[in-house]
Amino acid sequence: MKNELLTELRRIVGDDWVVSDATLIESYLVDVTALPVRPTPGNDVVVVKPANPEEISAILRLANENLIPVVPRGGGTGCVGAAVPTRGGIVLSLERLDRILEVDRDNLMVVGEGGATLEKMLKEVEAADLLFPPHPGDEGAQLGGLVACNAGGTRAVKYGVVRQYVKGLEVVLPTGEIVTMGGKLLKNNTGLDLMHLMIDSEGSLGIITKVTFRLYPRFGATATIIISFEDRHAAIKAVPKILQTGVIPLALEYVERDVIEISAKHLGMHWPAAKGNAHLITIITGSSEDDVYQQTSDVLKVCESLGVVDTVMAETREEQADILKIRSELYPVLKPQVSDVLDMAIPPAQIAVFLDMVDEIARKYDTRIITYGHAGDGNLHPHLPMELFERGQLDEVKKEVYSAAAELGGVITAEHGVGKIRLKEVPLCIDAKSIELMRGIKRLFDPNDILNPGTAIP
Ligand SMILES: Cc1cc2nc3c(=O)[nH]c(=O)nc-3n(C[C@H](O)[C@H](O)[C@H](O)COP(=O)(O)OP(=O)(O)OC[C@H]3O[C@@H](n4cnc5c(N)ncnc54)[C@H](O)[C@@H]3O)c2cc1C
Numbered sequence: 001m002k003n004e005l006l007t008e009l010r011r012i013v014g015d016d017w018v019v020s021d022a023t024l025i026e027s028y029l030v031d032v033t034a035l036p037v038r039p040t041p042g043n044d045v046v047v048v049k050p051a052n053p054e055e056i057s058a059i060l061r062l063a064n065e066n067l068i069p070v071v072p073r074g075g076g077t078g079c080v081g082a083a084v085p086t087r088g089g090i091v092l093s094l095e096r097l098d099r100i101l102e103v104d105r106d107n108l109m110v111v112g113e114g115g116a117t118l119e120k121m122l123k124e125v126e127a128a129d130l131l132f133p134p135h136p137g138d139e140g141a142q143l144g145g146l147v148a149c150n151a152g153g154t155r156a157v158k159y160g161v162v163r164q165y166v167k168g169l170e171v172v173l174p175t176g177e178i179v180t181m182g183g184k185l186l187k188n189n190t191g192l193d194l195m196h197l198m199i200d201s202e203g204s205l206g207i208i209t210k211v212t213f214r215l216y217p218r219f220g221a222t223a224t225i226i227i228s229f230e231d232r233h234a235a236i237k238a239v240p241k242i243l244q245t246g247v248i249p250l251a252l253e254y255v256e257r258d259v260i261e262i263s264a265k266h267l268g269m270h271w272p273a274a275k276g277n278a279h280l281i282t283i284i285t286g287s288s289e290d291d292v293y294q295q296t297s298d299v300l301k302v303c304e305s306l307g308v309v310d311t312v313m314a315e316t317r318e319e320q321a322d323i324l325k326i327r328s329e330l331y332p333v334l335k336p337q338v339s340d341v342l343d344m345a346i347p348p349a350q351i352a353v354f355l356d357m358v359d360e361i362a363r364k365y366d367t368r369i370i371t372y373g374h375a376g377d378g379n380l381h382p383h384l385p386m387e388l389f390e391r392g393q394l395d396e397v398k399k400e401v402y403s404a405a406a407e408l409g410g411v412i413t414a415e416h417g418v419g420k421i422r423l424k425e426v427p428l429c430i431d432a433k434s435i436e437l438m439r440g441i442k443r444l445f446d447p448n449d450i451l452n453p454g455t456a457i458p
Contacts, residue, residue: 001046001089005066009048009090012058017049017096028091031078032138036339036389039081039420042088047073051096053170053178053209060207061176063090063450070174071452072203074145075117077138079341080419082149082202082455089450094144097209103128108215109167109184114144114208121213130215133159136415137328144208150200152415154251154327157376158285159216161415163199168212171198174205174446184212197441202417202456205445219285221292222250224320227303228276228310232256235278236352238306239375242282245302247295252376253281253327254351259370263330269322275310280375281327331381334370339389340398340421341381344405345414348378357404358382365397379414402428418456426458 001020009018019025029041050056063070069089076083085091094115101111103124110132112121119139125132136151145151147169152161168182181195182188198205229235232254239252257277264271273279282299286292300311314320331341346354355371362369367387373380382401388394402412402425411429412422427435438457442449 001044001068005062005068006046008062009046009059012062013048013050013055017051019047019049020045025091027076028073028093029084031076031081031083033079033081033084033419033421034335034338034340036386036394037081037421039084039086041084042086044088045085045091046089047091047093049093049096053172056092056172056207056209057176057178059090059092060172060174060450064175064448067448068450069453070450072144072148072207074115074142074148075138075140077136077141078145078149078419079343079416080413081421082417082419082452083145084420086420086454092207094142094207094209100124101210103130103215104184105130107184109212110215111168111184111210111212112143113210115142117142118146125215126218129218131218132165132213132215134162134165137331143211143213147199147208147211148201148203149417150415152374152377152379154253154283154374156374156379156415157252158248158250163196165213166195166199166211167214168210169195169198169208170210171206171208174448174451178209179206182212186214200417200456202419203452204442204456205451207451219250220287221285221289222320223284223292223296224314224323225282225284225296225300226273226312226323227280227282227300227308228257228273228312229278229280229307230276230309232278232355233352234307235280236349236355236375238280238303238308239351240349241302241306242280242299243376245298247284247298249282249299249376250285251281251283251374253373254375254380255279255281255327255330255372259372260326260330263333264326266333267326267329269326271326272314272319272323273310273312281323330372334383337386338383339386339394340384342384342398342401343413343416344380344382344401344410346378346380346405346408346410348375350408350410351375351378351380354380354404354408354410357408358401361397361400361404365393369397369401374414377414378410399425405429418458420455423454423458
């Protein structure tokens with residue numbers, strides 16, 4: 001980058017907050033995308049750490065004048081290369097905008113800066129005896145990143161994804177204007193809803209500097225049950241039947257026993273359900289122990305008529321925590337042998353059919369594709385093994401898995417986003433006119449295509 005530009009950036013944010021030393025910026029050039037598919041960072045990247053929206057505005061105006069790409073950077077926990085600066089230019093880190101500004105108990109809202117971490121926000125919300133329900137797996141994610149990716153997680157069955165909680169945003173547009181969208185409002189029909197356009201825009205339409213999230217009262221009690229079935233079709237058939245009882249579990253996760261046991265063994269722990277191969281990890285929450293007991297009985301009663309082979313109820317808080325630990329460590333344990341983790345959304349009742357289709361594809365390529373995920377909301381993560389990458393078959397297999405999902409009315413990403421690594425497959429499930437409209441919206445917000453170019457919109 002030209003010296004005059006570096007000087008100007010230093011003038012805006014201060015000398016200490018412009019970093020170009022290769023060893024110091026290394027961690028800003030990656031996210032958690034599996035290595036074989038992670039995009040390669042561009043050369044000549046400078047990391048800039050502004051302190052407020054006004055500085056961000058000045059940086060974006062400078063970038064527009066000089067046509068320099070700017071990549072907003074949150075916690076770097078994204079899984080699709082969206083935060084990787086592939087073209088050289090500025091990585092704009094939000095880390096200094098890290099304050100939780102207010103927990104408003106009367107309006108049931110929390111207001112925080114875009115660079116505050118989920119961990120920090122949860123601490124303050126819990127201290128106020130309230131609940132922010134969405135919980136993607138890494139609490140190092142920042143509030144702006146959660147909104148930019150519309151994060152989901154295991155609790156989406158009962159509580160929905162981040163989109164349902166965003167009530168207000170402050171955004172710096174690519175052209176430098178600072179705008180406010182929404183507020184502490186539960187209803188708002190004033191004009192076109194630009195705030196919801198920002199949600200899931202993956203840093204391509206604006207930089208989120210402040211977020212207002214809706215909160216809920218904490219639940220009074222929880223139960224964790226592993227409901228085991230002999231085969232996946234029986235397990236998946238039980239999912240809509242459970243939901244039809246009127247009990248909406250906090251989480252309803254599908255795992256296969258031989259897979260979850262890999263994680264347990266790696267952690268030196270014991271998976272408590274020994275029967276059946278298809279397991280539903282079911283977490284039930286309620287206002288009191290009695291409420292949870294009643295809901296649990298309703299769920300188990302309906303499962304009895306559906307061929308359940310065993311149910312294991314975690315009796316203590318520690319047993320509940322162990323089950324969740326084994327489940328949440330599954331991806332990190334498998335990651336070294338995985339070349340790409342897909343993120344399919346399928347109509348929930350079709351999950352077992354999709355799993356069979358994936359097994360068929362795996363057989364054709366003489367491999368195993370481990371698949372598990374959020375059964376309650378039809379979101380599965382097929383793990384494509386490293387050997388497919390080594391054999392040069394990764395793209396071919398991925399396309400077949402995507403096509404299988406599309407055939408069932410699914411889409412190629414449920415919660416991780418398109419990022420930079422899934423752009424070419426978007427047309428498999430979105431029509432050409434819709435893509436043209438998305439490109440038009442991007443041009444309107446960002447006429448010079450400086451903000452996170454080549455991300456989210458094909
Ligand atoms: C172990 C693990 C488990 C996970 N589990 C889940 C899960 O269950 N469900 C789920 O949905 N996700 C999950 N994730 C993914 C991840 O946590 C989310 O995508 C998260 O929302 C990304 O936030 P971040 O701050 O880390 O963003 P980054 O990775 O830094 O950036 C992601 C994208 O958001 C943009 N961005 C970041 N901050 C801003 C901002 N302030 N303004 C505008 N754009 C911005 C970036 O430019 C980039 O395009 C998991 C990740 C890990 C590592």
